[in-house]
Amino acid sequence: VSGQISNTESELKKLAEENPDLQDAYIAKQKRLKSKLLDHDNIKYLKKILDELEKVLDQVETELQRRNEETPEGENEPWLCGDFFSLADVSLAVTLHRLKFLGLARRNWGNGKRPNLEAYYERVLKRKAFYKVLGHVNNILISAVLPTAFRVAKKRAPRVLCTTLLVSMLAGMGYLAFVCLRKKFPNMTLLIRTRQNCF
Template identity: 35%
Template sequence: MALTLYYFPASFFSQRAFLALEEKGVPYQRQIISIHSGESIEPWYMRIQPNGTVPTLKHGKIIKTDSKFIIKYLDEITPDAPKLCPDPSTPGGDRVVYLSELMQKIVIEQITYGSACHRHHTHDCKMPKMMNLKESTSMWDRIDNDIRTLAAKYPDLREHYMAKLKTHKDRELTSEQGLIDSLKACDPIMGEIEKELEQKWNGKLDNFTDSDPWLCCNHFTIADIYLATLLHRLYFAGQVKRFWGDGKRPYLAAYYARVQQRKSFQTACAKATTLRNALLPRYVHQMRRAFPRLLGYSVVAVAIGFAVYVQYSGFPSWWPNKN
């Protein structure tokens, strides 16, 4: 029974699930859902994931819709593999739970969209320039309008569409003050993780081997998935200097350098946040939606052109019946 991950490459929470799948090494399929062009609110996907969000993991009739639950489910179906979510009673297991929950408090969506829209709060932001305040506001307005249209068109999904619309109204992801508050709240969390790494690594900042521990345990866990994706998103959002650049937090800097060498991270995170993967799914989906209309226009244009040709030049010699 095949596993299918519905995801968007540049989505922070998608990267968590993607990284977990790569760590487990289980066979699975991936299907990109372009959240910025509204594919996540299309009826076929809303019937799989009523919240209209990514990631979603489908395994036969079983559907998991939150990156945390997806990761835990992967542990369930791979009982012989090292646990991404070790028992809290095992060595390091309690720290995995504590630090994972601590990182969950960071409002990463606010930092992502806020950094894109208010770049004077960033340093060397890697996000596309088109992700500015005007474009982001226009995108959310367009998606909200699409939600209202779909809610009226599909009564069986109306309740889910209206709930989705409410989550958009409840979040001011492009707010400058929201960004400032989220960055401020993130700082002590990063400080606590720095102390954890300092205690775990005891002065070691480079030349790591496979036997060296990660954040909490000797093997990669959900806490490492959370930290790896968090650091990569902060890098992408131009927040390195604020949190660990210029020697501010050397252990965080060393951790990020180390995890970038990990094959699973390169596949799930490093490649996913390239400009191509951040923007291409949006345009592919828009072209796919527009194709029937474009095809219709093309047929009409050819027909009109042929009619004009016949009007002035008569039927071509190869035409089978000129009467």
């Protein structure tokens, strides 16, 4: 995160130099970025955010409960704003999925804490469009580490490819030499083995 912010910071400096009339706006944005970076390490700030999240999820749970009570039995279960899947549902679904990704699902709606929210999220997961876009984003290795590794490999592909090719060629030549020498001097391997047994 700090690397991305420092890259953005250098880009903002460059833009400020190129556009003197917008320099104040770029400097203000730099200050906000630095503040956000410091907030990531501030435990009190993170606790405050999680407490605010609890309040919002309580409101969502209440709204989903109200919608369920208003819906006659036998009809489709309602979404956040009615019978159709709206932009509000997209926003909530992505937020819930991110919370699950971060390991905060049990804390926020698991173990019967918010049953309507839990049922809602389960319905979201069954939506074809949601699965198509975010279904594979369910663990940190797949969604964060591997794409970064591929991006780094892409940047350094020529160097990595040359190194791999060189190591492969050396290994191949070493193996070929071993096979040829073994055929030429079959007693050599036997001699080496007996000397090892003596020590």
